[in-house]
Amino acid sequence: MRFSARAYSRVTFVALVLLCTIVxxxxxxxxxxxxxxxxxxxxxxxxxxIDVSSTHGAIEQVNRLxxxxxxxxxxxxxxxSYRLSERRRILVRLSWGLVAGVIGQVVLxxxxxxxxxxPLANQGHFVLSMILVSTATVLWENSKTKAIGEVCSSKxxxxxxxxxxxxxxxxxxxxxFTGTVVTGTGPHAGDEEARRFGFEIESVxxxxxxxxxxxxxxxxxxxxxxxxxxxxxxxLGGALEALLAVGALQATVGYVQYFNDIPAVLVxxxxxxxxxxxxxxxxxxxxxxxRPGADxxxxxETR
Numbered sequence: 001m002r003f004s005a006r007a008y009s010r011v012t013f014v015a016l017v018l019l020c021t022i023v024x025x026x027x028x029x030x031x032x033x034x035x036x037x038x039x040x041x042x043x044x045x046x047x048x049x050i051d052v053s054s055t056h057g058a059i060e061q062v063n064r065l066x067x068x069x070x071x072x073x074x075x076x077x078x079x080x081s082y083r084l085s086e087r088r089r090i091l092v093r094l095s096w097g098l099v100a101g102v103i104g105q106v107v108l109x110x111x112x113x114x115x116x117x118x119p120l121a122n123q124g125h126f127v128l129s130m131i132l133v134s135t136a137t138v139l140w141e142n143s144k145t146k147a148i149g150e151v152c153s154s155k156x157x158x159x160x161x162x163x164x165x166x167x168x169x170x171x172x173x174x175x176x177f178t179g180t181v182v183t184g185t186g187p188h189a190g191d192e193e194a195r196r197f198g199f200e201i202e203s204v205x206x207x208x209x210x211x212x213x214x215x216x217x218x219x220x221x222x223x224x225x226x227x228x229x230x231x232x233x234x235x236l237g238g239a240l241e242a243l244l245a246v247g248a249l250q251a252t253v254g255y256v257q258y259f260n261d262i263p264a265v266l267v268x269x270x271x272x273x274x275x276x277x278x279x280x281x282x283x284x285x286x287x288x289x290x291r292p293g294a295d296x297x298x299x300x301e302t303r
Contacts, residue, residue, distance in 0.1 A: 001083060008080045008091075009143040015073040015098065016136040020275050022070050023129045025063045027271040031264040034059040035117045035190020041110040067106065074098045077139065094139040101132040117194035119184030126180050130278050137282040155231065157288065164222040165288045168243070171215030172281040176274050178208040179254075188267055205258055212251050219244055239284040246280045249273060 003011070029035055037056030038044035044051040044061055052058035077098060081091040105128055112121040157165075182204045184197040197204075223240050226232045250273040257266035 002085050003080045003083045004085065005143070008084055009140065011073075011076050011080045012095075012136065012140040012143045015070075015077045016133070016140050016279075018070045018073040019098075019129070019132050019136050020272075020279075022063070022066055023126075023133065023275050024268065024272050025066055026125070026129070027268050029060050029063050030117075030122070030190035031188050031268055032056070032059050033191060035194065036113070037061070038064070038113065041113045064109075067102075067109075071102060074102050077136075088142070090142055091139065094135055094142065097135045098132060098139070101128060101135060104128055105132065117190045119189070119195060119197050122190070123180045123184050126183075127177070130176060130275070133275055133278050134282045137279050138286060141283060141286045157232065157235075161222065161225060161232065162288070164218060164225060165285070167218045168215060168222055169281055169285050171211065171218055172243075172247075172277060175208065175211045175215050176278065178204070178211050179270075179274060182208050183267075186262055186267075188262070188264060209254065209258075212247075212254065216244075216247055216251060219247060236284070236287055239280070239287050243277075243280040243284050246273065246276050250277055 029037070034056035037054065037058070037060035038051065040046060043049045044057060044064075050061055050065075052061050074095070078092075078095040081087070081095045084091070105125065108121065108125045108128060112118070112125055115121050181197065181199070182201070185199045185201050185204050186196075189196060219240070223244065226236050226240060250270065253266060253270050253273055257263060257270060260266070
């Protein structure tokens, strides 16, 4: 059976949705205090492999079992990359990257439990999740085009646009990372006895908030520059608008949650927003840094 390009694009989109969903369900485990609802790994506890006899255990177990759906989605992405009517190396490589990332997540998930929710382990778990979401986003973006060059014009962007674009991408990644430090310092550890980073919450929140504001300022500056060129706007406008919308909403949620004693529901929304922000910045970067003709289909005789 062969996959059409459109069918494969749908498969990669489903894989992306599943990877985003497990980020949110993982946050729900922590925010509900269920991080040690299963005290062992890969078993839930020393008596049972699966145990839903307690609320915390059920929440943690559902999140673990959802990993199976993610694995199916990723496996279909790999299979589809080989069964395309025109196989492309970048799709094969990216799909296998998802496999490596999911395996890494399983291992890190075990480390999180076995270290009693150490904040560094939790931080690594989330960072790897963002890498997986980024990889899935690039896979989806590439699956929608016959070649990378179709998403961008052949004319290079100006040095100023490139510098501002790099600043925006670095700023978003830095903001997400500093957000993980705030999370590792704040009250929602996943368990009342879990260790926390020894920082002052006000200090790390100030660093995180400042990085967000600087990033939004760079983004607005980039939009002003890009708007002056119709060809630039055709290439980047949609991605910039999406990035600005998600960034503004994310900043608003962040400040509201901070000044309202960090309620769990808003933290969950903020985690979902960080995931959306990662997708938005990767889609933007894909349009900035992709090069025409970089990904030609593999000829039939080489398969």
